[in-house]
Amino acid sequence: MTTMATPTQPAPTKNPTAPAYNPKSESTTAKRVKSTIFHIVALALVAMVLYPAIWMISASFKPNSEIGGANNALWSNNFSFDNFITAMEGIGGVSTLTFFTNSLILAVGAVVGTVLSASISAYAFARINFPGRGLFFGMMIATLLLPFHVVIIPQYIVFQQLGLVDTYVPLLIGKFLAADAFFVFLMVQFMRGLPAELDEAARIDGAGHVRIFGSIMLPLMKPALISTSIFSFIWSWNDFLGPLLYLNTPEKYPLPLALRLFVDQTQSSDYGAMIAMSVLALLPVLVFFLVFQRYIVEGVSTQGLKG
């Protein structure tokens, strides 16, 4: 009897509390279920997006013969840092540190050049009403439509004649001359959104173009400057074709050229070292992005307050 009663006992005791509990809990459990499903889906998507990165990091610790091909496991029992050691040894007598330094020089040069030149050109297009402004603006936009591959050879001939091949000049000069129409356009659009009353007020106070640009426009343009820096840094850091065509001396190579040297279809390929170096090459970009991403958000919020 007691044995029969015990299993039936809990059920009725649960029932009386249920009616009072139910309507409330239904909405919270529904919420909970929804949020769980949302998180599961979000996590699944994150896993999918991050999988290549995770694969890369795991492969950087695996011996060459266990990378790719029929080996899909992320974990290897032959875990080692050998790939990183090989990667840091450099290639053909050039140390990996040199490749990093070169990449850094090019990327920082590109950021400085682009930010300086694009913001000044953008100021001229957005704020100064000079003759032929529309025409020049149109020409600048037209260069966006011109595929890079069309100008490769004429450009190469020009730099070859000037004796500038195998220097960083061909890679950087365009950045300092606002040749990246995309960034100029981005900044022009941003500047057009800034209230013209601000520079009118400054002009009444006696400020010239230099003063208006330096003291009023630049501080307000922070978000545009930051996104320009991020993009030009990453583009320059990842650029392969430019350095490939213009640099001849291995001592001047940036990372993307060096990375390819580990994989040789006609001989043996050291995938492990290449992937280890990719991981190392990714770090500066990641750090750069993490540091500056904060400023984007900050910049946008202050902009919103003032607008």
Added chain:
Amino acid sequence: MIDRRKFLTTVALGTASAAFLSACGQSSTAGQTGSAENPVTINYTWWGNDDRAERTRKAIALFESKNPDIKVNGNFTDFAGYWQKRATEAAGGGLPDVMQWDLSYLRDYGQRNQLLDLGTVKINTDAFDKSLLPSGQIRGKTYGIPTSTNAFAVYYDPAKLQSLGVAEPDGQWTYKEFNEFMLEVGQKGNGALYGGTDYTGVWWMFNIWLRQNNIQAFTDDGKLGFTKDDLKKWWNTTAELRGTPALVPEERVTQLAPKSAMGSNVTASEVTWDNFMAGYLGDSGAKELKLVPVPSDDPDNLGLFLKPSMLMVASAKTKYKDAAARFIDFMVNDPEVGQIFKTSRGVPASKTQRDGTTFEGTDKLVVDYEKSIEKYLKDAPEPPIVGFGTLEASFKRVSSELNYGKLTLDGAADSWFKEAEDLIKQNA
């Protein structure tokens, strides 16, 4: 309108500088020479990995110590980037003085007069096999000197065969026997190990089969030398094997890329060039791989030949013809250079260099293989036609579609012939 104006200025600038450039080229045909106090500097470029960079640096240092009047400025990129860079330089007139070269690009650059006729300078080719030199020549002019050779072979992994209880092949086999061998491996491998890849998709294997049947792949005027029926007959060689465990399925091969099926330990054999040995060993982690000759239905005619695995060429516009020639001569003939490179460029083509090199381990396997097929070797084919790379790739693609079952035999042959004929017409 803006576009066109900008375009015209660039074109005008480009043409002007090109004209200026060719003028420069003509004024300096004599060839400048240097002295120990005032050495000339030549640029040498090659493709390859870290290992090759290291070896080449040693070879350059050796050359400079023996030739104090010449300095060599070496630089290197990967294989794919190498040809992008050369194409731009050729258009811009800035090709390096001496270059490592690949056979499939020789005709293209040679016909456009970008390469120096090496017959006009002094390079010793006495130690070269006479059957090999024509592969660097186009219409009687020598544009490239082979550094080294490779030959086609069947690779197999003896350890895998032993674990399955399959007898090792002795390399004297017909296509039927080769197919049976692959089927036996596949059946005993039970899904984990396949016999091999479908060799009928490999252009060079087809070329060898044509030679075994005394058919020329390309006629002397650059047309196709075989018929659709020949091609169908070839693709039919493995028809019975498709879909059986003898051949690794096509989708598996795609999944494994960029590694080969053999490099991924999925097949026990592979038909390809003998100088891929180091790559296969590295990719698969196998202890040992062995090489045997390709199958043939005519035991006296294996259709085999030595192909230059790479060549040395000079730029037509080099100012230092003499220095360039001395460097090429050194790189292909010097025994000490052979000691530095071993078989990493392929088996040394010059007998002087080959005899002066000691081969051990893997290197010895490849050298011994080429020695063992010596009696079957015939003349190397001429440099492939312009656009050969595209043809070779489409041969692979069409035959893999045949393997997928997307194309019928007739459809595959029609489709490849159409592509090939269009391409030949285009480049004629």
